[in-house]
Structure formats: C-alpha cells, structure tokens
Amino acid sequence: MSPKKRKGWRGYAFSAPIGGSTIPHRVQNLVLRTYAERHGLLFLLSVFEYHHEGSTMMLESLYETLPAIEGIMFYSLNMLPAERAVRERLYREVLGSGAGLRFALEELQVLEPADVGVIEDILACRALSAAVRLDALEA
Amino acid sequence: MAGKFIDANEQGFIDAFLAKGYAIIPLDGKAQLDAVRERIYALGTAHLGLKGAKKPSLEEFFDNTQRFVGVEGLNGLRLAVINGLNADPGLMPGFFGMARKFIEWTVGNEIAMQRGINLSIQLPGDDSSLLPLHSDVWDGNSPYEVVLWLPLVDCYKTKSMYVLPRPESRRAYGEFKKDKSFNAEKLFQRVKPGLVWLDVPYGKAVLFSHSIMHGNRVNDEKTTRWTFNIRLKGLLTPYGVKELGESFLPAVVRPATRIGFEYVQEEKA
Ligand SMILES: [Fe+2]
Secondary structure, three states: OOHHHOOOEEEEEOOOOEOOEOOOHHHHHHHHHHHHHHOOOOEEEEEEOOOOOOOOHHHHHOHHHHHHOOEEEEOOHHHOOOOHHHHHHHHHHHHHOOOEEEEOOOOEEEOOOHHHHHHHHHHHHHHHHHOOOOOOOOO | OHHHHOOHHHHHHHHHHHHHOEEEEEOOOHHHHHHHHHHHHHHHHHHOOOOHHHOOOHHHHHHOHHHOOOHHHHHHHHHHHHHHHHOOOOHHHHHHHHHHHHHHHHHOOOEEEEOOOEEEEEOOOOOOOOOOOEOHHHHOOOOOEEEEEEEOOOEOHHHOOEEOOHHHHHHHHHHHHHOOOOOHHHHHHHHHHHOEEOOEOEOEEEEEEOOOOEEOOOOOOOOOEEEEEEEEEEOOOOOOOOOEOOOEEEEEOOHHHHHHHHHHHHHHO
C-alpha cells in the first residue's frame, strides 16, 4: 500500500498503572494530542489497553489496522510490553508493514530498524539503574 | 590502592574534583567550538534581522548582544538559536568529544547525556535571568549528575557563575537543613565569603557536581554572557526527576553491559 493512503497515528493509552502510577485518560490524551500537534501529525482517537496487568490484547488487535495508518502513538515508553519477545513481535509487525511507533511523553520514535536499539538500550538501562534506588544509602 | 590502577595525572584530577566538587577543564577541538559559535552568530543575526550594513561582526554580536536585543526579546532569540542548533544531530556528540577525557575521569565511561542543549544569555545589568544560590539536587535531580558549563565568551567576575566548593557546601547545607528561617538571600549572605567566581576563558569549560551550591548574580561587566550547560551522568547510576529516555539518552553503552542484559533477558524468556 502506498504511504499516501495511510492516514494518521493511532493513540494507545493505558487504564492500568504506567511506571507505577495511574494516569487519568484525560491526561494521557492531552499529552498525545499536544505531541501530535507539535509534530504536525494527525491524531486518531486513542485505544485503551485492557486493565489487567501485562495485557497487550488491544495493542495486538491494532496490528491488522497497520497498513491503513501511519503508526501507533504510545502515551509513554513505559507501556511497551515487558517481555522482550512480545516487543520484538511489535517492532516486526509495525516496521514490516511500513508503519512506525511514537512515544509522546518521551518524544521518541521507532521509524526504522536502527531506532529499535536506542529504545531497547533505554529500557535495559532504566531497569538496571532503577535496581539501585536513589536513596539507597540514605540513613 | 587506587593509585596503582590510575596514573598520577588522572588521580590528581580525581582527588581535586572530590575535594572541590568542580574543575575547570580545557576543551579539545577548538575548530568545532568555533563552528558552533559561527552557527549561533548566523542563527542569531538572522532571527534579529541583522543584515547588510546592520550586521555586526561576530565579536560585536556576542560581546554587545545588548545593543541588538532587549530583555523582552531575549527568550525568542534563545529559542531560535536552540532550535537551530538542536536540528544538528552532531551537536551533542561534538560537545561530548570536546570534554570526553574529563567526563570519563569524572563520571565513568558508560555515560548518559542530556538530549538537547540549554543555552543561557545574560545581558549586562539584566536581573531577569538570575539563578539564585541553589543545588540542583534540592529539586529532585540526581546527585550522581554533573554539569558541563561551557561559555562561548570569556567569563570572569560577575559575568561568570559562582560555586561554593564541596566542603563549604556540605557544611552550609547541614545548617540550612536545621534552620527553618533560612531563605535564599539569607543563605547567600551566609556563604558569600566562601563563594568562588570562576574565571573561564572561551575554550575552557567547568565540570561540576550540581550537588554543590552554585548560581549567578547580575552581570555587572560591560559585555554579554553566553553559556551552554549540559548534564551528564554514569549510565547506570540512579536517575532523579530527569529520566533516561525523557531528559537523558544513552551516549555510551559498552558491549559487556549489552551482552549482560541481553543474556539475562534471554534467560528469562
Ligand atoms: Fe543549577
């Protein structure tokens, strides 16, 4: 399908906590909308992931829509599936159908295979550095 | 024991940084720094519509910026320059390269770097962009971070920044925490005798732990101050309010670290 026929970026938001805190839908949509405006992107109404922890059902249901849209716009990087194999499938599905991923809060994107490394480095380093708490030595 | 692993030159730098909490360092790659200055000159004069006979020399533009823009136009100028500079993907790696040895001596060799550049412009006599005495850790930044403060002009006396060296900083913070009546001005008056105004000519920079107290006052010199500041930290040290992925990006990840986390993830799968 030619890129011309693709239309818009599908918002992807969470009802479950993100990085430990629950973010109101309204706030997530606000961040997504502002990001889209600033980058001149067409924002398609957000899909909300099912509430139970670790669910990727709604995300996976978007895969078949990929040829018709420019990509999926996550509220945050922290919503990426925890399991590496599931993330790899996501990257494969998205890039394989010529679409992209965007992360509004962090202003990051995966538009080509080379972008995946940066995202994976960030996730791994976040996990490793979080293992040492900032106040680990506080009396 | 550490002395056996690290040569005398590096150890001397480490000891001095630990003792004072800051260092003034020479920058590598003068031509690259000159090129950044040229680029700012081009972006700045274009933004202000200074062309033809009205276009000042580069020297004149940086030293006497107050002749071309007022306090009200300063933020617009700043943003135009920042946006222009940030469009260049080689900018941050360039700054990193200029100070790499000292950054590695200070924070280690796996490094996270701030994503975009911060620029501050302080016109002579302008009291609208002052930075009162503070430590960045007080508002939630990680104490593991350092700041590379890099001037585009010669900075001295009130045209520069000041720091309170680490021992005095720790002592004053101890008192400040105990006494609820302290405010910024009172604290400033208390520590004033110990403040060090950094003399930083163009071509050098300051690397400092933002846990030590620092700030600036009204620029009472005749020329404008132009400075960059860039945050850096050990990649795997704890983050504060400025998170990896949002404010910081990995700059250097070593292969053993990557092999390690890939191995662990594969093990879990
Ligand atoms: Fe600061």
